[in-house]
Amino acid sequence: MGKTYPLLDDRLRDFIRQQPLFFVGTAPSTGGHVNISPKGYADTFTVLDDTTVAYLDLDGSGVETVSHLRDNGRITIMFCSFDRRASILRLYGTGRVVTYREPEFPDLLARFGTRPGVRSIVVVECERIADSCGWSVPRMSLVEERSTLDRWAVREDVRERRGIRAAGDRVSIDELPGFVGGEYDPTGRPS
Structure with missing residues (x-):
């Protein structure tokens, strides 16, 4: 049976550290598309305090999460063993x-x-922390983390495209504002 928790205690923090991926869910205020994104790399998620977490927003396919957060701030992060x-x-x-x-x-x-390819950091103030059984989730083993996104992010052609994208406005698939021109560093590093 699931439980709710007032904070991220040591046991929950340890559970988070052990998971090789997590999922992020967001949606626009009205209509539009719900977005669920898998996130990997063990060093891209951190617990900031008892009720606050953060993760790296890496350059990739779209700006759905950023757009939805700027629209209404609602987010759910799921870790699954x-x-x-x-x-x-x-x-x-x-x-x-x-x-x-x-x-x-x-x-x-x-x-x-x-x-490489850091666009922003997403910070989440947790309002509800809850677990559930996961009894129907299959057992699987991690073979290795993929290095594909890191390798892609440092390619010269990708860096050029990143510069073009960073200079212009980016919108979600539902035409919600994401990033405005010049808001993120096209090199993916802080200046």
Whole structure:
């Protein structure tokens, strides 16, 4: 049976650290498309305090999460155990996007591993922390993390496209504003 928790205690933090991926769910205020994104790389998620977490927003296919957070802030992060322990942990909360121009960005960035293609950092204030059984989730083993996104992010042609995208406005598939021109560093590093 699932439980709710007032904070991320040591046991929950340990569970989070052990998971090789997590899922992020957001949606626009009205209509539009619900977005669910898998996120990998063990060093891209961190617990900031008892009720606040953050993860790196890496350059990729779209800006759905950023657009939805700027629209209404609603976000759910789900960790799902694929090993012997059948468990799911959901963090429901309000998220915000921190770009490289904001004073807190360098300190937040220092909490993560070094990754190319960082666009922003998503910070989430958890309003509900809840687990559930996960009994129907299959057992699987991690073979290895993929390095594909990191390798892609440092290619010269990708860096050129990133510069073009960073200079213009980016919108979601539902035409919600995501990033405005010049809001993120096209090199993926803080300046």
